[in-house]
Amino acid sequence: MEETNLEQTPLEPEKTQEQGGGNEEESRILEFFEYREGIQKPNLAEKLTLLYELTKIDKELAEIDEEKGDLPEKIGALTENIETIEKIILEDSSKVEQFETEKQQLIKDNKAYEEKMSKYDEQKYSAKSNKEYDDIVKSIDVYIDLIQKNEARIKEIESQNSVVTKDIEERTAKNEEYKKDLEENKEMLNELNTEFEDEEKELDAKREVLIVKLDDETRSLYERINSGFMKGEATAIVRKGNCSGCYNSVPPQREIEIKMAEEIFTCQSCGRILIDESLVPNN
Ligand SMILES: [Zn+2]
Helix, strand or coil: CHHHHHHHCCCCHHHHHHCHHHHHHHHHHHHHHHHHHHHHCCCHHHHHHHHHHHHHHHHHHHHHHHHHCCHHHHHHHHHHHHHHHHHHHHHHHHHHHHHHHHHHHHHHHHHHHHHHHHHHHHHHCCCCCHHHHHHHHHHHHHHHHHHHHHHHHHHHHHHHHHHHHHHHHHHHHHHHHHHHHHHHHHHHHHHHHHHHHHHHHHHHHHHHHHHCCCCHHHHHHHHHHHCHHHCCCCEEEEECCEECCCCCECCHHHHHHHHHCCCCCECCCCCCEEEEHHHCCCC
16 A cells, blocks of 8 residues: 555656656556455455355355255255165065075976986886895985975075065065155255256355455355355354354454454354454444
């Protein structure tokens, strides 16, 4: 600011006369730069006012979020649930398939064993010695054992398969309910999105205009506080020594510093950025 004044009122009056037109041009350029500087680097008081305006926009955005309620979270949770259940159904289905393959093999084996058994059975009557007869009977017994073992396994498979199949049916039915629920929630959210689309776009655009004027540090501080449950409430006014966000008192020395607006302070109780009442006259 001092430098600007020096340039505008040069020490040598002669020079001023000589460069009258030039000076006009110069001050116009200076004005332009001052203006540009104002946009790019607002002083801290201006920055705080900007943050206050930003909070008002974010409050409106938060209200829209509230209208949408927990629909986005619900949709997320339902989608996840459905995917998990579908994965289990797929695993169970492949289990059933494996069991079925095993069962078919056992049936096939048993058929072969029975054929061999009946051949031995025929040979039994043409045995030429007792030993041969006993050997044939022993072979038949081996096949009877094998067949019985396979039949037991088939029963086991069938009972396991009926349990898994019932699980699949139950899970499929449940998933159908979830899917219906998901569709309903999606539809509701879509309706709300359409309803608020224009308003949100407008607010986002307004927000962008303000946010580009802030330096990175201030912006990230603001966004950090504005995220989550503090959305639309990242700044608070200091009124009669209290934070308007949490109603806790601000120490008198801090209150003075906040009024001076040379540094950004956050509330020691709630973490909101504190702005002196005088900076936001129409709050
Ligand atoms: Zn507070």
